[in-house]
Amino acid sequence: MVGHVLLLVAGLLAAPVRTELSVMTWNVCTGTNSDCRLYRAGAVELAENIGRQALSRTARPGVIFLQEFCTGATGTLELWLERRTGRSWTVGSWGLTGHDGKPYACHPDRLGRPRGAQSIAVAVAGEATFETHPLPAPPWYVRRAAVCATVTATVTATVAATVVAPKVRACGTHLSSGAQYDDRQPGAPYRTRQLQRLLEVAARPGYRTIVGGDLNVSPPDGGYGSAAGRRAVAPFYRAYQECDQRGGRRTGGRTREDKKLDYLFAPKGSVRSCHVAREVTLSDHKPVHMEVALRP
Structure with missing residues (x-):
């Protein structure tokens, strides 16, 4: 009898359990667009609204992609997430620069305090290393980049099971819009090159890749928007599954x-589930939430 029990426990310890990751992407529209409710929001207000939205789903958040964020709020967001979740967080943020190399500044907050540069950010629960990969961008407007967080696998043993968290690579970005002030040439060729480069830098052998953000293109079968943009994002659908x-x-x-x-x-x-938070009116973009299984 004792032998059967030991064999059962050994089997449970050896069996990996399914590990799930909760991911959110949100263009918070806080930097320069006066039509958005988070425009000129202070660091605490911005962090609280982002954090509450990330915590609004039943699963604990693991990765957050942000666009039109402000570099000055990076530390505040990291601290807010740590205090509310009881876990350590790491936030990597990259500030946009103009064609002249100067920071593309967020407008001051409502009290006139500087907020740093408009940025993209990736927040990860736990420890991570970050890389910034420049993307092709029109020389007359802001530079573009992807921020990639690399999270190394960890192993946690319990009486019931051995939980192996796979190595994850999470890359977030905000691409050119194709508007007259941005990638204004026919077919928005820089955005096409940005998508090609993003596909290259996101993948890493041995890692489970999560990639997203405000790509500023319509989906391939959407029937609207630029045909060039729809074609340019199609390779992502061949390589990955899109949340929605x-x-x-x-x-x-x-x-x-x-x-x-x-x-x-x-x-x-x-992808286990996808939710577009259409009730959120703080930004001109809706947050998108995804639950993803990192192993069968």
Whole structure:
């Protein structure tokens, strides 16, 4: 009898359990757009609204992609998340620069205090290393980049099971819009090159890749927006599964006005759920939440 019990316990210890990751992407529109409610929000207000949205789902948040964030709020967001979740967090932020190399500044907060540069950010629960990968960008407007967080695997043994957290690579970005002030040439060629480069830097052998953000393109089967943009994002659907993909159709619910511009990609077959928070009106973009299984 004792032998059977020992064999059962040994089997449980050896069996990995499914590890899930909760991911959110949100263009918070706080830096320079006066039409948004978080415009000129202070660091504490900004961190609290981002954190509350990340915690609004039942699963604990693990990765947060942010666009039109401000570098001055990076430390405040990290501290807010740590205090509210009881876990350590690491936030990597990259500030945009103009064609002249100067920081693309966020407008001051409502009390006139500086908030740093408008930025993209990736927040990760736990320890991570960060890389910033420049992306092709029009020389007359702001520079673009992807921020990638690399989280190394950890092993936790319990009486019931051995939990192996796979190595994760999470890359977030905000691409050119194709507007007259930005990637204004026919077909927005810089955005196409940005997507090609993003696909290259996001993948890393041995890692489970999560990639997303405000890509400023319409989905391939959406039937709206630039045809060049729809073609340019199609390779991501071949390599990954998109959070809000509708069956075989490469489309999804709107995230800004009447279009889908915000994306979360994960390994094929791993997306467990997707939610677009349409009730949120703090920004001109809707937060997108994804639950992804990191192993079967």
